[in-house]
Amino acid sequence: MAVDLELVPKQKRPAGVRCCEPVVYPDIEREEAVRMASVAKALGDPVRLQLVDVLRKHAGKVCVCELVPLFDLSQPTVSHHLKVLREAGIVGSERAGLWAYYFVIPDALKELSAWLS
Amino acid sequence: MAVDLELVPKQKRPAGVRCCEPVVYPDIEREEAVRMASVAKALGDPVRLQLVDVLRKHAGKVCVCELVPLFDLSQPTVSHHLKVLREAGIVGSERAGLWAYYFVIPDALKELSAWLS
DNA sequence: CCTATCCATTGACAAACATCAACTCAATAG
DNA sequence: CTATTGAGTTGATGTTTGTCAATGGATAGG
Numbered sequence: 189m190a191v192d193l194e195l196v197p198k199q200k201r202p203a204g205v206r207c208c209e210p211v212v213y214p215d216i217e218r219e220e221a222v223r224m225a226s227v228a229k230a231l232g233d234p235v236r237l238q239l240v241d242v243l244r245k246h247a248g249k250v251c252v253c254e255l256v257p258l259f260d261l262s263q264p265t266v267s268h269h270l271k272v273l274r275e276a277g278i279v280g281s282e283r284a285g286l287w288a289y290y291f292v293i294p295d296a297l298k299e300l301s302a303w304l305s
Numbered sequence: 306m307a308v309d310l311e312l313v314p315k316q317k318r319p320a321g322v323r324c325c326e327p328v329v330y331p332d333i334e335r336e337e338a339v340r341m342a343s344v345a346k347a348l349g350d351p352v353r354l355q356l357v358d359v360l361r362k363h364a365g366k367v368c369v370c371e372l373v374p375l376f377d378l379s380q381p382t383v384s385h386h387l388k389v390l391r392e393a394g395i396v397g398s399e400r401a402g403l404w405a406y407y408f409v410i411p412d413a414l415k416e417l418s419a420w421l422s
Numbered sequence: 423c424c425t426a427t428c429c430a431t432t433g434a435c436a437a438a439c440a441t442c443a444a445c446t447c448a449a450t451a452g
Numbered sequence: 453c454t455a456t457t458g459a460g461t462t463g464a465t466g467t468t469t470g471t472c473a474a475t476g477g478a479t480a481g482g
Contacts, residue, residue, distance in 0.1 A: 217355075217358075218351070218355075221351040221354045221355045221358070222351045224348075224354055225348065225349055225350055225351040225353075225354045226349075228345045228346075228348040228349040228354065229345075229346070229348075229349025229350070230349075231341075231342065231345040231349075232342055232343075232345040232346025232347075232348075232349040233342055233346070233439095233440085234335070234338040234339045234342040235440095236342075237338045237341055237342045237345065238334075238335075238338045241334075241338070241420075251458090252458075252459065252460095253458065253459085256459095261440095261441080261442090262441075262442055262443080263458085263459070263460095264441080264442070264443085264444095264459085264460075264461080264462095265440070265441055265442070266459095267459060267460055267461085268439095268440075268441080268460090268461095269440090270460095271460080271461095272439095283448090283459090285448095285449060285450075285458090286448080286449055286450070286457060286458045286459080287458065287459085288458075288459060288460085297421050300421060301418065301421035301422055303358075304414050304417060304418035304421060305418055305422070350469090350470080352470090368428095369428075369429065370427095370428065370429085373429095378470095378471075378472090379471070379472055379473080380428085380429070380430095381429090381430075381431080381432095381471080381472065381473085381474095382470070382471055382472070384429065384430055384431085385430090385431095385470075385471080386470090387430095388430080388431095389469095400429090400478090402428090402478095402479060402480075403427060403428045403429080403478080403479055403480070404428065404429085405428075405429060405430090
């Protein structure tokens with residue numbers, strides 16, 4: 189986080205005395221948190237998480253028409269979830285004739301993954 | 306995912322012929338996806354992600370009164386975010402007198418972290 | 423008691439979200 | 453050109469979310 193300050197171990201100290209000094213918030217790393225949270229948010233739906241999982245298991249590109257029947261959802265809804273993933277920078281797409289192929293963008297999950305470890 | 310089926314490489318094949326065979330969805334690993342998505346969802350907010358980050362950096366327990374001033378938010382809002390994290394199983398809390406201390410639950414992020422790697 | 427402090431809960435509200443039906447658009451086969 | 457197919461967009465709807473002001477509950481000091 190970069191909130192690198194001493195979080196003083198609390199002690200009994202009530203009555204007329206504020207619990208702790210107000211703590212400065214360095215606002216650094218704020219952008220990183222926003223970035224990682226947006227990725228996590230995109231993964232915060234079982235359908236989208238499974239979509240990413242399928243795409244990752246099949247290292248190549250996967251046609252939308254193969255993804256839709258995996259879920260008990262309408263095609264527009266799946267399309268919407270793919271759009272959310274695309275806007276989060278997690279997947280990319282590519283058209284070939286009538287079909288659209290999706291794939292996971294390498295390193296898209298790297299930052300979040302590193303932070304989680 | 307466990308959608309372990311052959312995703313046939315697409316070929317030109319339009320006109321009166323459906324794009325692909327409907328694909329069976331094994332529903333296994335469904336629960337895992339739901340579990341991991343709920344954790345990801347809880348992390349899908351910059352404030353909550355930073356809260357977890359602060360708690361992780363300070364391996365011990367951190368008082369709520371130290372967390373609130375880190376954000377430009379009201380105390381009830383921070384309390385709400387902590388509750389979301391608690392319900393997601395990511396953090397735990399403990400009271401001592403007037404104060405409440407929060408801490409990251411070990412291994413709470415393990416499954417998601419492993420999947421992301 | 424009475425008061426001050428920390429924290430959680432409630433209620434309210436606007437914004438965002440998940441979903442589907444209906445539609446549009448692009449591409450291809452005939 | 454026409455019909456068909458895959459996929460993205462729009463509009464509508466019900467649900468969830470983030471936020472705060474106000475309130476409530478517990479604890480400790482005087």
